[in-house]
Amino acid sequence: MSGTSAAVDRLLAGDAERLPRADARRNVERLVDAARTAVAEVGVDVTAHEIARRAGVGIGTFYRRVPSREALLEAVLAEVLDEMIEVAGRAMADPDPWHGLTEFATAYVQLRAASCGLNDALGRECGLTLEPQLARLRDRIRLLVGHAHEAGVLRPDVPWEDVAFVLASVTTSTRTIGLRAGADQWRRNLRIVLDGLHAAPGR
Incomplete structure (x- = not known):
């Protein structure tokens, strides 16, 4: 996905457990894409559930793939x-x-x-x-x-x-x-x- 590599790399930096898995990175890319759109439309008060919904993943996947909503x-x-x-x-x-x-x-x-x-x-x-x-x-x-x-x-x-x-x-x-x-x-x-x-x- 274009425009997401810097944010994805920030989220995955230093996380050896997630880095080797291609599906994990794809999920993070989807979350970053969804978050960027949601933040633009809703603002910084957008919820983790809303971002996960836009990314097409469950809330459990959200918290497995990123440290927190704030991160x-x-x-x-x-x-x-x-x-x-x-x-x-x-x-x-x-x-x-x-x-x-x-x-x-x-x-x-x-x-x-x-x-x-x-x-x-x-x-x-x-x-x-x-x-x-x-x-x-x-x-x-x-x-x-x-x-x-x-x-x-x-x-x-x-x-x-x-x-x-x-x-x-x-x-x-x-x-x-x-x-x-x-x-x-x-x-x-x-x-x-x-x-x-x-x-x-x-x-």
């Missing part, structure tokens, strides 16, 4: 955050600092808009151990903002911490004051935010 969610969300950190790394290598920042911001906000669980992990204490990934993500955002400041393309009065908060604010609920958000509302919000952050010539 499974941590592996899945760590994988998602690692992917976002890679996106930030590519953005840092962009010779155009503003283009790099906007490409990262678009990918970051799109992922937050698509995943309730990622929003949970980034926005509140959720009882999961994700600090190593969060620390690396904070560092990447700080560096991206620093590059944009040095190039004079980002408003100098906006520190990197503010950029992190305004990007988090781009995703909205589906309704406000009786209005319903369109599927691309986050894109419109992001465009407005980025226009406000961009350092106009002579500002």
